[in-house]
Amino acid sequence: MPHNCFETRDARRETRGKSVVASEYLLESRVSSLESADDVPHDACGIFGVSDHPDAARLTYLGLYALQHRGEESAGIVASDGERLHGHREMGLVSDVFDEEEIRKLPGRSAIGHVRYSTTGSSLLKNAQPILVTYARGSIAIGHNGNLINAMALRRELESSGSIFQTTTDSEIIVHLIARSSQRSLEDALVESLKRIKGAFSLVLLTEDRLIGVRDPNGFRPLCLGRLGDAMMLASETCAFDLVEAEFVREVEPGEIVVIDKQGLRSLKPFGPPTPSHCIFEHVYFARPDSRIFGENVHRVRERLGRQLAREHPVAADIVMPIPDSGNSAALGYSYESKIPFESGMIRNHYIGRTFIQPSQFVRDFSVKVKFNPLREVLEGRRVVVVDDSIVRGTTCRARVKSLRRAGAKEIHMRISCPPILYPCFYGIDFPTKDELIASTHTIEEVRKFLGVDTLGFLSVEGLLGAVTGPKQSYCTACFTGDYPIAFDKEQDKYALEQRIGSTGQGSRELRGQSVVAEASATTGRMARAGLGHD
Numbered sequence: 001m002p003h004n005c006f007e008t009r010d011a012r013r014e015t016r017g018k019s020v021v022a023s024e025y026l027l028e029s030r031v032s033s034l035e036s037a038d039d040v041p042h043d044a045c046g047i048f049g050v051s052d053h054p055d056a057a058r059l060t061y062l063g064l065y066a067l068q069h070r071g072e073e074s075a076g077i078v079a080s081d082g083e084r085l086h087g088h089r090e091m092g093l094v095s096d097v098f099d100e101e102e103i104r105k106l107p108g109r110s111a112i113g114h115v116r117y118s119t120t121g122s123s124l125l126k127n128a129q130p131i132l133v134t135y136a137r138g139s140i141a142i143g144h145n146g147n148l149i150n151a152m153a154l155r156r157e158l159e160s161s162g163s164i165f166q167t168t169t170d171s172e173i174i175v176h177l178i179a180r181s182s183q184r185s186l187e188d189a190l191v192e193s194l195k196r197i198k199g200a201f202s203l204v205l206l207t208e209d210r211l212i213g214v215r216d217p218n219g220f221r222p223l224c225l226g227r228l229g230d231a232m233m234l235a236s237e238t239c240a241f242d243l244v245e246a247e248f249v250r251e252v253e254p255g256e257i258v259v260i261d262k263q264g265l266r267s268l269k270p271f272g273p274p275t276p277s278h279c280i281f282e283h284v285y286f287a288r289p290d291s292r293i294f295g296e297n298v299h300r301v302r303e304r305l306g307r308q309l310a311r312e313h314p315v316a317a318d319i320v321m322p323i324p325d326s327g328n329s330a331a332l333g334y335s336y337e338s339k340i341p342f343e344s345g346m347i348r349n350h351y352i353g354r355t356f357i358q359p360s361q362f363v364r365d366f367s368v369k370v371k372f373n374p375l376r377e378v379l380e381g382r383r384v385v386v387v388d389d390s391i392v393r394g395t396t397c398r399a400r401v402k403s404l405r406r407a408g409a410k411e412i413h414m415r416i417s418c419p420p421i422l423y424p425c426f427y428g429i430d431f432p433t434k435d436e437l438i439a440s441t442h443t444i445e446e447v448r449k450f451l452g453v454d455t456l457g458f459l460s461v462e463g464l465l466g467a468v469t470g471p472k473q474s475y476c477t478a479c480f481t482g483d484y485p486i487a488f489d490k491e492q493d494k495y496a497l498e499q500r501i502g503s504t505g506q507g508s509r510e511l512r513g514q515s516v517v518a519e520a521s522a523t524t525g526r527m528a529r530a531g532l533g534h535d
């Protein structure tokens, strides 16, 4: 039976961490409840690993720093000194969780790290990763980016045969499967276990003597291989290699397992021919523009999205401006194609900490204003094309439009560099439910009126797929098309594992209650750090 090796240092820190009948009235009535929601799509996580480097934990810390955008709720590192695994994880940003003293407590030449945004299980310390356990073969740590779609069924099966889970995440299921395997070697046990799970999983695993990277047969989430001298590295995105001055070697292929130990690197492909379904939303929004994923640079893809957007939705205007920073590359592309000058109409404040004042008492739309300040000198009397990457609920976008109007913009033409998001994601991106996705429940004209813009244009699915260079069938577009590449369990949402536990008794209901409170608190923290974020 796996045993969780982490200790909870301080419990208090756990909390840190087309429309049918839609009318304008209905839209308006939703605003008050949604304006306080966290109107930002979140990625599942960022993972990093390094093998055979004298400063493995410190390199992992730096790698996680570069991957911080993939998860802000918790961070953790596990290092191997060759005989034992040592771990530390807490709620909060990488810079909050680790200091020199904590890094010194993680000796050894190999390490893995994880930054988390929760897509299965609440934002609690017990759900932070890497998960580190001891079992019959020794110790193993795992960091997971993605979502398992058969987690409920597997967990039910494992519990009914005696497994005791420490977390409410889907990732722990993988550890239990490995621990219970009757295969003699770790690699065989891993392969046997991975063949039972379905969904999106890019993984880093660490044992006393090896680092392992895994990418699911669909390759939903990225995973890259790098080198620094003799040290090999794994990272969700190549921007992590740039920071530590490592060289990008190649991507781990969909369906590939790479085992790195003293003998070097071995590649296993036990799943048969891969069926790639790369998450195209990584290119639209999640990945950093300076990263290379799915075979190409993210900034260049976004620029092409912007060019195509200009071709599909031209308009007479004086300037093109992005919603910074996620709209920057697409806005540049729109400007190049339309020959309308690019200007910065909003300045982003990157230094946002938590505030103890309740600002709404003094300032309307505080969370939007604190993050973005419109430039009156640029906007006054101008016809403005505003380029953003996506619209989820629409509430943040609407607040930004209001602030652009207040700054004197004469016309606002909103252009979105992806199609309308109509369906939820089951592969590791935390979109709200279908009912909360504004484009899913309202017509484009209703969304335009709600946002308060003069015109609104979304990129077409064809335009989106035309901007990436891989074969069209090798990308997942399910949140735009409803065409899900692998079937999913409809009853499984982010809290499904907790709800199932919760249905069995009072104690469990309390667990769920704690989780919700912690989640709300973590969300508040995120909002305070980042304003309402991007929409």
Ligand code: SF4
Pocket (backbone or CB within 6 Å): 220, 278, 279, 280, 281, 282, 424, 425, 426, 427, 428, 429, 476, 477, 478, 479, 480
């Ligand atoms: S549904 Fe959308 S967000 Fe989810 S994996 Fe597919 S493209 Fe990405």
